[in-house]
Amino acid sequence: MISLNLNAVREKQTESDRIAAAMADFWTRPGASFKELPPVRMKPRPARRDWVDPETVLKRRPKSISAADRKALRKMAVSL
Numbered sequence: 001m002i003s004l005n006l007n008a009v010r011e012k013q014t015e016s017d018r019i020a021a022a023m024a025d026f027w028t029r030p031g032a033s034f035k036e037l038p039p040v041r042m043k044p045r046p047a048r049r050d051w052v053d054p055e056t057v058l059k060r061r062p063k064s065i066s067a068a069d070r071k072a073l074r075k076m077a078v079s080l
Helices: 006-028 054-060 067-079
Strands: none
């Protein structure tokens, strides 16, 4: 690390020494080990769809029956 502030470098050096001592203490303990895991693979989000083709929307959902058609169907059902 390049720094023009020597006091900050010295302050960080003491913290670095403390962490190094803690790591050395951990590795000297019996049963201290580590397990290397496979890297995490991030799945990118799918591209955002700002525009949807109107034909596609119409194919997905049929148009609902109007009130007049519903009345006509009821009359036909009653006449049977």
